Amino acid sequence: MNICFIGGGNMAAALIGGLLGKGFVAGQISVVEINADNRARLKHDFAVHAVEDLAKGVPGSDVIVCAVKPQQLREVAQQLAPLLGKQLLISIAAGIRAADLARWSGSQAIVRAMPNTPALIHSGITGLYAMPDVNDAQREQAQNILAAVGEILWLQDEAMLDAVTAISGSGPAYVFYFIEALQQAALELGLDAEDAHRLSLATFLGASKLAAYSDEEVGVLRARVTSKNGTTERALLSMDANHVAKHIARAAHAAAARSREMGDELGVD
Numbered sequence: 001m002n003i004c005f006i007g008g009g010n011m012a013a014a015l016i017g018g019l020l021g022k023g024f025v026a027g028q029i030s031v032v033e034i035n036a037d038n039r040a041r042l043k044h045d046f047a048v049h050a051v052e053d054l055a056k057g058v059p060g061s062d063v064i065v066c067a068v069k070p071q072q073l074r075e076v077a078q079q080l081a082p083l084l085g086k087q088l089l090i091s092i093a094a095g096i097r098a099a100d101l102a103r104w105s106g107s108q109a110i111v112r113a114m115p116n117t118p119a120l121i122h123s124g125i126t127g128l129y130a131m132p133d134v135n136d137a138q139r140e141q142a143q144n145i146l147a148a149v150g151e152i153l154w155l156q157d158e159a160m161l162d163a164v165t166a167i168s169g170s171g172p173a174y175v176f177y178f179i180e181a182l183q184q185a186a187l188e189l190g191l192d193a194e195d196a197h198r199l200s201l202a203t204f205l206g207a208s209k210l211a212a213y214s215d216e217e218v219g220v221l222r223a224r225v226t227s228k229n230g231t232t233e234r235a236l237l238s239m240d241a242n243h244v245a246k247h248i249a250r251a252a253h254a255a256a257a258r259s260r261e262m263g264d265e266l267g268v269d
Contacts, residue, residue, distance in 0.1 A: 001028065001141055004061035006076055008033035008042050008050065011092060012067040014120045016046050018148030021122070032057035058083045063141050066091045066101075070266050077104035088138040090145065094165055095262025098131050098158060103269075108133035111142040114161050114169045115149065124150035127164030129157075162263075166255035174251065179204055 003019070005012045008031045016029055030049040033039045039050040051057045058064060058080065068076050070093040080089075081104070090111045091101055098110045108131055115126040126146040130139055139154075146152050155161060179200050186196030211218050226232045239245070 001063060001144075002061045003029050003063045003065060003145065004057050005029070005031045005065045005067050006054070006057075006080070007031075007067035007072075008035070008038045009067060010117075010120060011115060012065070013042065013045070014122070014124075014149050015065065015067070015145060016042070016048060018119070018122050019145065020046060022144075022148045030057045030061065054079055054083060058087075061087055063088045063090060063138075063145065065145065066093060068093065070094055070096050070262055073101065074104050074266065074269075077101055081106045088134065088141055090142055094169065095162075095259045095266060097263045097267055098129065100263075100267035102131065109138060110134065111138070112158065112161055113142070113146055114164045115146060116168050117172050119149035122149050125168050126150065126152050127155055127161055127168065128152055129155045129161055162256045162259040165259040166252045170252075170255045174248070175204065 012031065026047040031042050032054050033050055034052055042048055042050045064087050066073060066076060073091065073093045073096050084105060084107050088109050088111065089105060089107050090113055092113045092115055094114065098112050101110055102108055110131045111134055112129045113126050116124045118124040128142060128146060143152055182200040183196045186199060187193065211221060214221060226236060
């Protein structure tokens with residue numbers, strides 16, 4: 001399987017690194033990247049073929065991964081159209097619907113993917129949706145590419161990608177936000193910056209591992225930490241009084257709404 005990445009940013013670099021780590025060779029991967037510094041970095045880091053022109057990168061590929069910003073995807077797809085044959089087209093652009101990408105590119109062999117930034121350390125999770133014309137072999141190709149940087153989740157309904165975007169796509173930012181808040185609280189309680197950082201990160205990492213490795217629901221794990229009339233109960237009562245859980249849910253709904261809006265805004269010709 002030969003893969004051409006359109007765009008050589010952080011997510012493309014993560015996927016390339018993951019693929020090479022899974023046994024792919026550099027000769028199977030090409031990158032079309034307009035920025036000369038990025039091309040040089042990709043060549044240096046991965047020894048892949050990196051070019052500026054689509055016409056030099058796309059021919060010979062079995063799969064094309066569009067790793068550009070949503071605002072750039074229409075122009076890229078239209079430029080790709082005369083170069084496409086039977087390749088699978090994978091888009092990791094948030095919001096852009098498969099039907100719009102199909103209209104711009106002239107291809108029906110499209111898989112939409114929503115990875116997240118932990119893919120940079122091969123610990124991500126990606127939601128995938130395939131258009132009806134994508135065959136089993138192409139689904140396997142898409143799965144092999146995205147599984148190189150973490151877990152994958154196939155969706156039957158493309159609309160659910162908006163939910164995936166809101167939960168796992170944007171989710172790392174919510175976690176970082178909470179870590180920042182916990183660090184600030186640690187500073188206010190008298191800990192120095194280094195200790196505040198270490199305690200906050202270790203707590204999130206350890207609690208996440210505990211939840212991942214446990215067979216019990218996270219609510220059960222939370223309850224076990226919450227002694228009657230203890231410190232944790234007092235903290236959680238404060239959060240409940242301030243409707244923290246409700247605000248987190250509202251934030252996720254706002255992210256999903258924005259994903260739908262982006263599809264409406266950027267899907268027009």
